Amino acid sequence: MSATITILAQHLLNGVLIGCAYALIAMGLTMIFGVMNIANFAHGEFYMLGGFVAFYLVSLMGLDYFAALPLAVAIVVALAIVLQHSIFRRLREAPMMTTTLVTIGLSILLENAALLLWGPQPQSIPTPFPTKPLSFFGVYTTPLYLFCMAVTAALIVVGHVLIRRTRMGKAMRATFQNKESAALVGIRIDRIYAYAFAFGAALAAAAGAVLGGFIPVEPATGGIITLKAFVVVILGGMGSFVGAIVGGLLLGLAEALGAGYMPTGWKDAIGFFAVILVLLFRPEGLFKRV
Protein backbone atom coordinates (compact mmCIF):
# COMPACT_ATOMS: atom_id res chain seq x y z
CA MET A 1 0.00 0.00 0.00
CA SER A 2 2.67 2.46 1.04
CA ALA A 3 4.70 1.39 -2.01
CA THR A 4 1.93 2.55 -4.33
CA ILE A 5 1.78 5.89 -2.52
CA THR A 6 5.56 6.28 -2.80
CA ILE A 7 5.38 5.59 -6.53
CA LEU A 8 2.53 8.06 -6.90
CA ALA A 9 4.53 10.70 -5.02
CA GLN A 10 7.51 9.99 -7.28
CA HIS A 11 5.41 10.54 -10.42
CA LEU A 12 3.91 13.74 -9.03
CA LEU A 13 7.35 15.09 -8.11
CA ASN A 14 8.54 14.30 -11.64
CA GLY A 15 5.64 16.35 -12.98
CA VAL A 16 6.25 19.47 -10.92
CA LEU A 17 9.36 20.66 -12.80
CA ILE A 18 7.93 20.22 -16.27
CA GLY A 19 4.69 21.76 -15.00
CA CYS A 20 6.57 24.84 -13.77
CA ALA A 21 8.28 25.10 -17.17
CA TYR A 22 4.93 24.86 -18.98
CA ALA A 23 3.57 27.55 -16.69
CA LEU A 24 6.48 29.90 -17.44
CA ILE A 25 6.21 29.43 -21.19
CA ALA A 26 2.42 29.76 -21.20
CA MET A 27 2.54 32.98 -19.14
CA GLY A 28 4.64 34.66 -21.85
CA LEU A 29 2.54 33.21 -24.63
CA THR A 30 -0.69 34.41 -23.06
CA MET A 31 0.84 37.87 -22.51
CA ILE A 32 1.89 38.17 -26.16
CA PHE A 33 -1.48 36.86 -27.23
CA GLY A 34 -3.39 39.28 -25.04
CA VAL A 35 -1.36 42.40 -25.74
CA MET A 36 -0.43 41.89 -29.39
CA ASN A 37 -3.32 39.64 -30.46
CA ILE A 38 -0.82 37.23 -31.98
CA ALA A 39 -0.78 33.45 -31.53
CA ASN A 40 2.99 33.19 -31.52
CA PHE A 41 3.88 29.85 -33.10
CA ALA A 42 7.57 30.72 -32.67
CA HIS A 43 7.27 30.98 -28.87
CA GLY A 44 8.67 27.53 -28.13
CA GLU A 45 11.75 28.42 -30.17
CA PHE A 46 12.75 30.85 -27.42
CA TYR A 47 12.72 27.92 -25.00
CA MET A 48 14.85 25.89 -27.41
CA LEU A 49 17.26 28.79 -28.00
CA GLY A 50 17.56 29.44 -24.25
CA GLY A 51 18.65 25.83 -23.81
CA PHE A 52 21.04 25.82 -26.76
CA VAL A 53 22.68 29.15 -25.94
CA ALA A 54 23.22 28.02 -22.34
CA PHE A 55 24.67 24.75 -23.64
CA TYR A 56 26.96 26.67 -25.98
CA LEU A 57 28.17 28.99 -23.22
CA VAL A 58 28.84 26.23 -20.70
CA SER A 59 30.05 23.37 -22.89
CA LEU A 60 31.84 25.10 -25.70
CA MET A 61 32.97 28.38 -24.15
CA GLY A 62 33.65 26.98 -20.70
CA LEU A 63 31.61 29.59 -18.87
CA ASP A 64 30.50 29.08 -15.28
CA TYR A 65 27.08 27.38 -15.12
CA PHE A 66 25.49 30.00 -12.87
CA ALA A 67 26.79 32.87 -15.01
CA ALA A 68 25.75 31.16 -18.22
CA LEU A 69 22.05 30.86 -17.31
CA PRO A 70 21.27 34.61 -17.02
CA LEU A 71 23.60 35.40 -19.94
CA ALA A 72 21.77 32.90 -22.16
CA VAL A 73 18.45 34.53 -21.25
CA ALA A 74 19.91 37.97 -22.03
CA ILE A 75 21.14 36.80 -25.45
CA VAL A 76 17.75 35.30 -26.36
CA VAL A 77 15.98 38.46 -25.19
CA ALA A 78 18.32 40.52 -27.39
CA LEU A 79 17.35 38.34 -30.33
CA ALA A 80 13.68 38.70 -29.40
CA ILE A 81 14.03 42.49 -29.40
CA VAL A 82 15.58 42.36 -32.88
CA LEU A 83 12.72 40.13 -34.08
CA GLN A 84 10.18 42.41 -32.47
CA HIS A 85 11.59 45.45 -34.23
CA SER A 86 12.06 43.80 -37.61
CA ILE A 87 9.00 41.54 -37.86
CA PHE A 88 6.47 41.65 -35.03
CA ARG A 89 6.09 45.43 -35.13
CA ARG A 90 4.73 45.04 -38.64
CA LEU A 91 2.10 42.59 -37.43
CA ARG A 92 0.18 45.16 -35.41
CA GLU A 93 -3.39 45.27 -36.68
CA ALA A 94 -2.52 42.64 -39.32
CA PRO A 95 -5.13 39.94 -40.11
CA MET A 96 -4.88 36.74 -38.11
CA MET A 97 -3.90 34.68 -41.17
CA THR A 98 -0.89 36.95 -41.72
CA THR A 99 0.31 36.94 -38.12
CA THR A 100 -0.03 33.17 -37.83
CA LEU A 101 1.74 32.40 -41.10
CA VAL A 102 4.60 34.76 -40.23
CA THR A 103 5.14 33.20 -36.80
CA ILE A 104 4.99 29.71 -38.33
CA GLY A 105 7.64 30.81 -40.83
CA LEU A 106 9.72 32.25 -38.03
CA SER A 107 9.46 29.04 -36.04
CA ILE A 108 10.79 27.00 -38.98
CA LEU A 109 13.51 29.58 -39.57
CA LEU A 110 14.76 29.48 -35.97
CA GLU A 111 14.54 25.69 -35.75
CA ASN A 112 16.61 25.23 -38.89
CA ALA A 113 19.06 27.93 -37.91
CA ALA A 114 19.65 26.00 -34.67
CA LEU A 115 20.02 22.80 -36.70
CA LEU A 116 22.66 24.47 -38.84
CA LEU A 117 24.53 25.92 -35.86
CA TRP A 118 24.42 23.03 -33.41
CA GLY A 119 23.39 19.92 -35.38
CA PRO A 120 20.43 17.60 -34.78
CA GLN A 121 21.72 15.68 -31.73
CA PRO A 122 20.10 16.38 -28.34
CA GLN A 123 22.46 18.25 -26.00
CA SER A 124 22.55 18.34 -22.24
CA ILE A 125 24.01 21.28 -20.36
CA PRO A 126 26.74 20.08 -17.97
CA THR A 127 25.98 21.21 -14.44
CA PRO A 128 28.19 21.50 -11.34
CA PHE A 129 25.70 19.60 -9.18
CA PRO A 130 26.59 16.18 -7.73
CA THR A 131 24.68 13.40 -9.50
CA LYS A 132 24.15 11.35 -6.35
CA PRO A 133 20.38 10.96 -5.82
CA LEU A 134 18.71 12.15 -2.64
CA SER A 135 15.98 10.16 -0.99
CA PHE A 136 13.06 11.45 1.05
CA PHE A 137 10.85 8.69 2.44
CA GLY A 138 11.61 6.54 -0.58
CA VAL A 139 11.01 9.27 -3.16
CA TYR A 140 14.16 9.91 -5.16
CA THR A 141 15.39 13.18 -6.57
CA THR A 142 18.68 14.92 -7.40
CA PRO A 143 20.18 18.25 -6.28
CA LEU A 144 19.95 19.47 -9.89
CA TYR A 145 16.24 18.65 -9.97
CA LEU A 146 15.60 20.57 -6.75
CA PHE A 147 17.60 23.52 -8.08
CA CYS A 148 15.66 23.59 -11.38
CA MET A 149 12.36 23.32 -9.53
CA ALA A 150 13.28 26.16 -7.16
CA VAL A 151 14.40 28.45 -10.02
CA THR A 152 11.36 27.86 -12.21
CA ALA A 153 8.99 28.26 -9.24
CA ALA A 154 10.77 31.48 -8.22
CA LEU A 155 10.53 32.79 -11.80
CA ILE A 156 6.78 32.12 -11.85
CA VAL A 157 6.43 34.20 -8.69
CA VAL A 158 8.65 36.95 -10.13
CA GLY A 159 6.66 36.99 -13.37
CA HIS A 160 3.40 37.08 -11.47
CA VAL A 161 4.60 39.97 -9.27
CA LEU A 162 5.85 41.89 -12.32
CA ILE A 163 2.43 41.59 -13.96
CA ARG A 164 0.45 42.26 -10.78
CA ARG A 165 2.47 44.77 -8.79
CA THR A 166 4.54 46.99 -11.11
CA ARG A 167 3.44 50.01 -13.16
CA MET A 168 4.61 48.31 -16.33
CA GLY A 169 2.61 45.21 -15.46
CA LYS A 170 -0.43 47.35 -14.84
CA ALA A 171 0.05 49.10 -18.18
CA MET A 172 0.36 45.72 -19.90
CA ARG A 173 -2.86 44.50 -18.30
CA ALA A 174 -4.59 47.71 -19.31
CA THR A 175 -3.45 47.28 -22.93
CA PHE A 176 -4.57 43.70 -22.69
CA GLN A 177 -8.09 44.71 -21.70
CA ASN A 178 -8.65 47.64 -24.01
CA LYS A 179 -6.05 49.00 -26.38
CA GLU A 180 -7.81 52.23 -27.30
CA SER A 181 -8.62 53.22 -23.73
CA ALA A 182 -5.08 52.38 -22.64
CA ALA A 183 -3.69 54.62 -25.38
CA LEU A 184 -6.14 57.36 -24.35
CA VAL A 185 -4.84 57.49 -20.78
CA GLY A 186 -1.31 57.89 -22.08
CA ILE A 187 0.07 54.37 -22.27
CA ARG A 188 2.62 54.04 -25.07
CA ILE A 189 1.22 51.01 -26.87
CA ASP A 190 4.26 50.45 -29.08
CA ARG A 191 6.46 50.30 -25.98
CA ILE A 192 4.08 47.88 -24.28
CA TYR A 193 4.32 45.64 -27.34
CA ALA A 194 8.09 45.57 -27.11
CA TYR A 195 8.07 44.90 -23.35
CA ALA A 196 5.41 42.21 -23.56
CA PHE A 197 7.35 40.41 -26.27
CA ALA A 198 10.68 40.64 -24.44
CA PHE A 199 9.00 39.52 -21.20
CA GLY A 200 7.48 36.46 -22.89
CA ALA A 201 10.75 35.55 -24.61
CA ALA A 202 12.68 35.95 -21.34
CA LEU A 203 10.40 33.57 -19.42
CA ALA A 204 10.55 30.95 -22.17
CA ALA A 205 14.34 31.27 -22.56
CA ALA A 206 14.80 30.99 -18.79
CA ALA A 207 12.71 27.81 -18.74
CA GLY A 208 14.81 26.43 -21.61
CA ALA A 209 18.14 27.31 -20.00
CA VAL A 210 17.16 25.82 -16.63
CA LEU A 211 15.56 22.64 -17.99
CA GLY A 212 18.42 22.14 -20.45
CA GLY A 213 20.48 20.64 -17.65
CA PHE A 214 17.78 18.09 -17.04
CA ILE A 215 16.01 17.40 -20.33
CA PRO A 216 18.32 17.48 -23.39
CA VAL A 217 17.47 20.15 -25.96
CA GLU A 218 17.36 19.57 -29.70
CA PRO A 219 16.31 21.90 -32.52
CA ALA A 220 12.93 20.16 -32.90
CA THR A 221 12.04 20.77 -29.22
CA GLY A 222 10.62 24.22 -29.97
CA GLY A 223 7.66 22.98 -32.01
CA ILE A 224 6.49 20.54 -29.34
CA ILE A 225 6.90 23.14 -26.59
CA THR A 226 4.86 25.68 -28.57
CA LEU A 227 2.07 23.17 -28.93
CA LYS A 228 2.09 22.28 -25.24
CA ALA A 229 2.07 25.97 -24.32
CA PHE A 230 -0.96 26.51 -26.56
CA VAL A 231 -2.67 23.57 -24.88
CA VAL A 232 -2.05 25.19 -21.50
CA VAL A 233 -3.28 28.57 -22.73
CA ILE A 234 -6.52 27.09 -24.05
CA LEU A 235 -7.02 24.99 -20.90
CA GLY A 236 -6.43 27.95 -18.64
CA GLY A 237 -8.51 30.32 -20.74
CA MET A 238 -6.90 32.51 -23.40
CA GLY A 239 -5.59 35.61 -21.68
CA SER A 240 -5.64 34.37 -18.09
CA PHE A 241 -2.32 34.45 -16.21
CA VAL A 242 -3.58 32.44 -13.26
CA GLY A 243 -5.01 30.00 -15.81
CA ALA A 244 -1.61 29.73 -17.48
CA ILE A 245 0.13 28.96 -14.17
CA VAL A 246 -2.44 26.48 -12.87
CA GLY A 247 -2.96 24.97 -16.33
CA GLY A 248 0.79 24.51 -16.78
CA LEU A 249 1.17 22.74 -13.44
CA LEU A 250 -1.89 20.57 -14.12
CA LEU A 251 -0.60 19.53 -17.54
CA GLY A 252 2.84 18.73 -16.12
CA LEU A 253 1.37 16.57 -13.35
CA ALA A 254 -1.11 14.87 -15.69
CA GLU A 255 1.66 14.01 -18.14
CA ALA A 256 3.88 12.65 -15.38
CA LEU A 257 1.03 10.42 -14.15
CA GLY A 258 0.32 9.43 -17.74
CA ALA A 259 3.97 8.51 -18.27
CA GLY A 260 3.80 6.43 -15.09
CA TYR A 261 0.54 4.59 -15.56
CA MET A 262 -0.24 4.59 -19.29
CA PRO A 263 1.44 2.67 -22.14
CA THR A 264 4.50 4.60 -23.36
CA GLY A 265 3.99 7.08 -26.13
CA TRP A 266 0.54 8.23 -25.10
CA LYS A 267 1.43 10.80 -22.45
CA ASP A 268 1.61 13.61 -25.03
CA ALA A 269 -1.98 12.84 -26.02
CA ILE A 270 -3.37 13.78 -22.57
CA GLY A 271 -3.14 17.52 -23.14
CA PHE A 272 -4.54 17.23 -26.64
CA PHE A 273 -7.56 15.28 -25.47
CA ALA A 274 -8.06 17.72 -22.61
CA VAL A 275 -8.11 20.63 -25.05
CA ILE A 276 -10.80 19.03 -27.18
CA LEU A 277 -12.89 18.25 -24.10
CA VAL A 278 -12.50 21.79 -22.76
CA LEU A 279 -13.49 23.18 -26.13
CA LEU A 280 -16.61 21.03 -26.15
CA PHE A 281 -17.80 21.70 -22.62
CA ARG A 282 -16.15 24.91 -21.42
CA PRO A 283 -14.85 26.87 -24.43
CA GLU A 284 -13.81 29.88 -22.35
CA GLY A 285 -11.25 27.70 -20.54
CA LEU A 286 -11.10 26.45 -16.97
CA PHE A 287 -10.42 29.95 -15.64
CA LYS A 288 -11.95 33.22 -16.68
CA ARG A 289 -9.96 36.16 -18.07
CA VAL A 290 -7.38 38.14 -16.03
Next chain:
Amino acid sequence: MRGLPVAAALIVVALCAVPLVVHDEYFLHLFIVSGVFVIAVLGLDLIVGYVGQLSLAHAAFFAMGAYTSALLFVRLKWSMWAGLPAAALLVGLIALVLGSVILRTRGHRFIIITVVFAELMKLVATNWVDMTRGFMGLPGLAVPPLWIPGIGTIDITAKSHFYYVVLFAAIVAFLLCRALVRSSVGHKFVLVRENEPLAESLGISAFRYSMIAFVVGAALAAAAGSLYAHYVGFVSPDLFNFSYVTIMLIMVILGGKGTLVGPALGAVIFTFLPELLREASHWRMIVFATILIVATLFMPKGIIFPLITHLVPRNWRLRNARAA
Protein backbone atom coordinates in the same frame (compact mmCIF):
# COMPACT_ATOMS: atom_id res chain seq x y z
CA MET B 1 -12.08 35.24 -73.70
CA ARG B 2 -12.20 32.94 -76.70
CA GLY B 3 -8.53 32.12 -76.27
CA LEU B 4 -8.98 30.54 -72.88
CA PRO B 5 -10.37 27.12 -73.89
CA VAL B 6 -7.69 26.88 -76.57
CA ALA B 7 -4.99 27.68 -74.04
CA ALA B 8 -6.47 25.17 -71.59
CA ALA B 9 -6.53 22.50 -74.30
CA LEU B 10 -2.92 23.28 -75.21
CA ILE B 11 -1.85 22.98 -71.58
CA VAL B 12 -3.61 19.61 -71.24
CA VAL B 13 -2.00 18.35 -74.46
CA ALA B 14 1.40 19.55 -73.23
CA LEU B 15 0.87 17.80 -69.89
CA CYS B 16 -0.15 14.60 -71.69
CA ALA B 17 3.05 14.74 -73.71
CA VAL B 18 5.31 14.92 -70.65
CA PRO B 19 6.14 11.16 -70.42
CA LEU B 20 6.88 11.13 -74.16
CA VAL B 21 9.45 13.89 -73.77
CA VAL B 22 10.75 13.31 -70.26
CA HIS B 23 12.44 9.91 -70.06
CA ASP B 24 14.41 10.60 -66.93
CA GLU B 25 12.77 8.51 -64.20
CA TYR B 26 13.61 11.05 -61.54
CA PHE B 27 11.98 13.99 -63.32
CA LEU B 28 8.95 11.87 -64.09
CA HIS B 29 8.79 11.09 -60.37
CA LEU B 30 8.75 14.82 -59.61
CA PHE B 31 5.91 15.35 -62.08
CA ILE B 32 3.88 12.62 -60.40
CA VAL B 33 4.52 13.98 -56.90
CA SER B 34 3.63 17.50 -57.99
CA GLY B 35 0.36 16.16 -59.45
CA VAL B 36 -0.44 14.59 -56.08
CA PHE B 37 0.31 17.86 -54.33
CA VAL B 38 -1.88 19.77 -56.80
CA ILE B 39 -4.87 17.70 -55.65
CA ALA B 40 -4.14 18.23 -51.95
CA VAL B 41 -3.37 21.92 -52.32
CA LEU B 42 -6.57 22.62 -54.29
CA GLY B 43 -8.42 21.32 -51.24
CA LEU B 44 -6.40 23.56 -48.96
CA ASP B 45 -7.13 26.56 -51.16
CA LEU B 46 -10.86 25.98 -50.64
CA ILE B 47 -10.41 26.31 -46.88
CA VAL B 48 -7.63 28.89 -46.65
CA GLY B 49 -8.26 30.83 -49.82
CA TYR B 50 -12.04 30.77 -50.25
CA VAL B 51 -13.57 30.63 -46.77
CA GLY B 52 -10.47 32.18 -45.21
CA GLN B 53 -9.92 29.76 -42.31
CA LEU B 54 -6.32 28.78 -41.63
CA SER B 55 -6.42 25.00 -41.18
CA LEU B 56 -3.22 23.31 -40.07
CA ALA B 57 -4.85 19.88 -40.18
CA HIS B 58 -4.65 19.55 -43.95
CA ALA B 59 -1.45 17.51 -44.08
CA ALA B 60 -2.97 15.27 -41.41
CA PHE B 61 -5.96 14.64 -43.71
CA PHE B 62 -3.47 13.79 -46.47
CA ALA B 63 -1.66 11.36 -44.18
CA MET B 64 -4.93 9.88 -42.90
CA GLY B 65 -6.01 9.25 -46.49
CA ALA B 66 -2.69 7.54 -47.17
CA TYR B 67 -3.06 5.40 -44.02
CA THR B 68 -6.69 4.48 -44.70
CA SER B 69 -5.89 3.33 -48.21
CA ALA B 70 -2.76 1.52 -47.04
CA LEU B 71 -4.57 -0.25 -44.17
CA LEU B 72 -7.41 -1.34 -46.45
CA PHE B 73 -4.81 -2.75 -48.82
CA VAL B 74 -2.69 -4.50 -46.21
CA ARG B 75 -5.46 -5.79 -43.90
CA LEU B 76 -8.38 -6.33 -46.29
CA LYS B 77 -6.65 -6.60 -49.68
CA TRP B 78 -8.65 -3.72 -51.12
CA SER B 79 -7.04 -2.33 -54.28
CA MET B 80 -6.39 1.38 -54.72
CA TRP B 81 -9.53 1.72 -56.86
CA ALA B 82 -11.62 0.87 -53.80
CA GLY B 83 -9.19 2.32 -51.27
CA LEU B 84 -9.07 5.80 -52.76
CA PRO B 85 -12.80 6.55 -52.63
CA ALA B 86 -13.03 4.83 -49.25
CA ALA B 87 -10.22 7.04 -47.92
CA ALA B 88 -11.82 10.20 -49.29
CA LEU B 89 -15.18 9.21 -47.80
CA LEU B 90 -13.85 8.23 -44.38
CA VAL B 91 -11.60 11.27 -44.00
CA GLY B 92 -14.42 13.48 -45.26
CA LEU B 93 -16.61 12.03 -42.50
CA ILE B 94 -13.91 12.58 -39.89
CA ALA B 95 -13.60 16.18 -41.08
CA LEU B 96 -17.37 16.52 -40.73
CA VAL B 97 -17.28 15.36 -37.10
CA LEU B 98 -14.19 17.43 -36.31
CA GLY B 99 -15.61 20.45 -38.10
CA SER B 100 -18.89 20.27 -36.19
CA VAL B 101 -16.85 20.88 -33.03
CA ILE B 102 -14.13 23.23 -34.17
CA LEU B 103 -15.81 25.30 -36.88
CA ARG B 104 -18.04 26.76 -34.17
CA THR B 105 -14.98 28.49 -32.81
CA ARG B 106 -13.31 31.19 -34.81
CA GLY B 107 -9.94 32.80 -34.91
CA HIS B 108 -6.87 31.66 -33.05
CA ARG B 109 -8.67 28.86 -31.25
CA PHE B 110 -9.59 27.23 -34.56
CA ILE B 111 -6.00 27.36 -35.83
CA ILE B 112 -4.60 25.91 -32.61
CA ILE B 113 -7.15 23.10 -32.46
CA THR B 114 -6.37 22.05 -36.04
CA VAL B 115 -2.69 21.66 -35.20
CA VAL B 116 -3.56 19.84 -31.95
CA PHE B 117 -5.75 17.45 -33.96
CA ALA B 118 -2.94 16.83 -36.46
CA GLU B 119 -0.51 16.03 -33.62
CA LEU B 120 -3.05 13.71 -32.02
CA MET B 121 -3.44 11.79 -35.28
CA LYS B 122 0.33 11.46 -35.50
CA LEU B 123 0.36 9.96 -32.01
CA VAL B 124 -2.32 7.48 -33.07
CA ALA B 125 -0.35 6.45 -36.17
CA THR B 126 2.81 6.11 -34.08
CA ASN B 127 1.39 4.33 -31.03
CA TRP B 128 -1.40 2.11 -32.34
CA VAL B 129 1.26 -0.42 -33.21
CA ASP B 130 -1.08 -3.42 -33.61
CA MET B 131 -2.87 -1.65 -36.43
CA THR B 132 -0.31 0.69 -38.01
CA ARG B 133 2.97 -1.01 -37.05
CA GLY B 134 4.04 2.32 -35.54
CA PHE B 135 7.36 3.74 -36.68
CA MET B 136 7.97 0.78 -38.94
CA GLY B 137 5.16 1.95 -41.18
CA LEU B 138 3.30 -0.14 -43.74
CA PRO B 139 5.43 -1.26 -46.69
CA GLY B 140 4.55 -3.23 -49.81
CA LEU B 141 1.66 -1.20 -51.14
CA ALA B 142 1.08 -1.89 -54.82
CA VAL B 143 -0.40 -0.06 -57.76
CA PRO B 144 -3.30 -2.11 -59.17
CA PRO B 145 -3.79 -2.73 -62.89
CA LEU B 146 -6.27 -0.45 -64.64
CA TRP B 147 -9.20 -1.84 -66.58
CA ILE B 148 -10.49 0.36 -69.36
CA PRO B 149 -13.62 -0.76 -71.27
CA GLY B 150 -12.77 -1.62 -74.86
CA ILE B 151 -9.03 -1.73 -74.29
CA GLY B 152 -8.67 -4.25 -71.52
CA THR B 153 -6.43 -4.42 -68.49
CA ILE B 154 -3.22 -2.40 -68.47
CA ASP B 155 -0.38 -2.43 -66.03
CA ILE B 156 0.18 1.06 -64.64
CA THR B 157 3.06 0.40 -62.28
CA ALA B 158 5.53 2.12 -64.64
CA LYS B 159 6.02 5.80 -63.81
CA SER B 160 5.17 6.83 -67.36
CA HIS B 161 1.78 5.09 -66.93
CA PHE B 162 1.00 6.12 -63.39
CA TYR B 163 1.66 9.71 -64.42
CA TYR B 164 -1.53 9.65 -66.50
CA VAL B 165 -3.59 8.39 -63.57
CA VAL B 166 -2.35 11.27 -61.43
CA LEU B 167 -2.79 13.78 -64.26
CA PHE B 168 -6.36 12.61 -64.79
CA ALA B 169 -7.10 12.83 -61.06
CA ALA B 170 -5.57 16.30 -60.84
CA ILE B 171 -7.63 17.57 -63.78
CA VAL B 172 -10.81 16.09 -62.28
CA ALA B 173 -9.98 17.71 -58.91
CA PHE B 174 -9.32 21.04 -60.58
CA LEU B 175 -12.58 20.99 -62.58
CA LEU B 176 -14.49 19.96 -59.45
CA CYS B 177 -13.06 22.80 -57.38
CA ARG B 178 -13.58 25.26 -60.23
CA ALA B 179 -17.21 24.25 -60.57
CA LEU B 180 -17.63 24.55 -56.81
CA VAL B 181 -16.14 28.03 -56.47
CA ARG B 182 -18.05 29.30 -59.49
CA SER B 183 -21.34 28.00 -58.17
CA SER B 184 -23.52 29.93 -55.75
CA VAL B 185 -21.89 27.92 -52.95
CA GLY B 186 -18.50 29.29 -53.95
CA HIS B 187 -19.80 32.84 -53.96
CA LYS B 188 -21.02 32.30 -50.42
CA PHE B 189 -17.55 31.03 -49.45
CA VAL B 190 -16.13 34.38 -50.53
CA LEU B 191 -18.84 36.34 -48.75
CA VAL B 192 -18.15 34.44 -45.51
CA ARG B 193 -14.45 35.24 -45.92
CA GLU B 194 -14.91 38.90 -46.73
CA ASN B 195 -17.67 39.81 -44.32
CA GLU B 196 -18.99 37.21 -41.93
CA PRO B 197 -21.50 39.45 -40.11
CA LEU B 198 -22.97 40.52 -43.45
CA ALA B 199 -23.19 36.90 -44.58
CA GLU B 200 -24.94 35.93 -41.34
CA SER B 201 -27.34 38.87 -41.64
CA LEU B 202 -28.32 37.59 -45.09
CA GLY B 203 -29.08 34.19 -43.59
CA ILE B 204 -25.93 32.61 -45.00
CA SER B 205 -24.52 30.34 -42.31
CA ALA B 206 -20.77 30.84 -42.01
CA PHE B 207 -20.65 27.53 -40.16
CA ARG B 208 -22.34 25.60 -42.96
CA TYR B 209 -20.26 27.05 -45.79
CA SER B 210 -16.99 26.74 -43.86
CA MET B 211 -17.99 23.14 -43.26
CA ILE B 212 -18.55 22.43 -46.98
CA ALA B 213 -15.10 23.77 -47.84
CA PHE B 214 -13.53 21.95 -44.90
CA VAL B 215 -15.05 18.56 -45.78
CA VAL B 216 -14.46 18.77 -49.55
CA GLY B 217 -10.90 19.97 -48.90
CA ALA B 218 -10.24 17.09 -46.49
CA ALA B 219 -11.63 14.54 -48.95
CA LEU B 220 -9.36 15.88 -51.71
CA ALA B 221 -6.35 15.73 -49.38
CA ALA B 222 -7.25 12.13 -48.50
CA ALA B 223 -7.59 11.16 -52.18
CA ALA B 224 -4.17 12.70 -52.85
CA GLY B 225 -2.77 10.82 -49.86
CA SER B 226 -4.16 7.54 -51.17
CA LEU B 227 -2.54 8.06 -54.60
CA TYR B 228 0.72 8.98 -52.89
CA ALA B 229 0.71 5.93 -50.61
CA HIS B 230 0.22 3.48 -53.48
CA TYR B 231 2.70 5.28 -55.69
CA VAL B 232 5.50 5.38 -53.10
CA GLY B 233 4.48 1.94 -51.79
CA PHE B 234 5.06 2.86 -48.14
CA VAL B 235 3.44 4.91 -45.39
CA SER B 236 4.92 5.94 -42.04
CA PRO B 237 4.11 8.45 -39.26
CA ASP B 238 6.59 10.85 -40.93
CA LEU B 239 3.71 11.76 -43.25
CA PHE B 240 2.21 13.68 -40.31
CA ASN B 241 5.28 15.91 -39.92
CA PHE B 242 4.57 19.60 -39.62
CA SER B 243 6.82 20.32 -42.61
CA TYR B 244 4.14 18.92 -44.95
CA VAL B 245 1.52 21.41 -43.89
CA THR B 246 4.11 24.18 -44.09
CA ILE B 247 5.02 23.31 -47.64
CA MET B 248 1.34 23.07 -48.64
CA LEU B 249 0.71 26.51 -47.14
CA ILE B 250 3.69 27.92 -49.03
CA MET B 251 2.24 26.48 -52.25
CA VAL B 252 -1.13 28.14 -51.57
CA ILE B 253 0.17 31.49 -50.28
CA LEU B 254 2.85 32.03 -52.91
CA GLY B 255 0.60 30.67 -55.63
CA GLY B 256 -2.04 33.21 -54.70
CA LYS B 257 -4.72 32.02 -52.29
CA GLY B 258 -8.29 31.90 -53.51
CA THR B 259 -7.40 31.47 -57.18
CA LEU B 260 -7.08 27.65 -57.63
CA VAL B 261 -4.76 28.13 -60.64
CA GLY B 262 -2.13 29.88 -58.51
CA PRO B 263 -1.93 27.22 -55.77
CA ALA B 264 -1.96 24.44 -58.41
CA LEU B 265 1.04 26.02 -60.14
CA GLY B 266 2.55 26.67 -56.73
CA ALA B 267 2.32 22.93 -56.03
CA VAL B 268 4.30 22.12 -59.19
CA ILE B 269 6.92 24.82 -58.65
CA PHE B 270 7.44 24.03 -54.99
CA THR B 271 7.81 20.32 -55.71
CA PHE B 272 10.55 20.96 -58.25
CA LEU B 273 12.28 23.82 -56.45
CA PRO B 274 13.29 21.90 -53.29
CA GLU B 275 14.79 19.19 -55.48
CA LEU B 276 16.83 21.77 -57.36
CA LEU B 277 17.98 23.13 -54.00
CA ARG B 278 19.03 19.66 -52.86
CA GLU B 279 22.71 20.54 -52.81
CA ALA B 280 21.98 23.03 -50.06
CA SER B 281 19.53 20.86 -48.15
CA HIS B 282 20.41 22.45 -44.81
CA TRP B 283 19.53 25.85 -46.16
CA ARG B 284 16.39 24.68 -47.92
CA MET B 285 13.96 25.09 -45.03
CA ILE B 286 15.60 28.39 -44.06
CA VAL B 287 15.07 29.69 -47.59
CA PHE B 288 11.46 28.44 -47.56
CA ALA B 289 10.69 29.97 -44.19
CA THR B 290 12.13 33.30 -45.31
CA ILE B 291 10.06 33.16 -48.49
CA LEU B 292 6.95 32.43 -46.42
CA ILE B 293 7.58 35.36 -44.05
CA VAL B 294 8.44 37.86 -46.76
CA ALA B 295 5.59 36.82 -49.04
CA THR B 296 3.01 36.92 -46.25
CA LEU B 297 4.15 40.35 -45.09
CA PHE B 298 4.72 42.06 -48.41
CA MET B 299 2.88 40.07 -51.07
CA PRO B 300 -0.50 39.09 -49.62
CA LYS B 301 -1.78 38.17 -53.09
CA GLY B 302 1.05 35.72 -53.67
CA ILE B 303 3.54 35.75 -56.50
CA ILE B 304 2.54 33.21 -59.11
CA PHE B 305 -1.04 34.18 -59.84
CA PRO B 306 -0.39 37.95 -60.06
CA LEU B 307 2.50 37.12 -62.38
CA ILE B 308 0.29 35.12 -64.75
CA THR B 309 -2.37 37.78 -64.82
CA HIS B 310 0.32 40.22 -65.85
CA LEU B 311 1.57 37.99 -68.62
CA VAL B 312 -1.70 36.90 -70.21
CA PRO B 313 -3.71 39.18 -72.51
CA ARG B 314 -5.96 41.67 -70.82
CA ASN B 315 -9.32 40.24 -71.95
CA TRP B 316 -8.55 37.05 -69.98
CA ARG B 317 -7.58 39.04 -66.97
CA LEU B 318 -11.09 40.36 -66.48
CA ARG B 319 -12.46 36.89 -66.25
CA ASN B 320 -9.79 35.71 -63.87
CA ALA B 321 -10.25 38.73 -61.70
CA ARG B 322 -13.92 37.94 -61.44
CA ALA B 323 -13.22 34.30 -60.68
CA ALA B 324 -10.88 35.37 -57.91
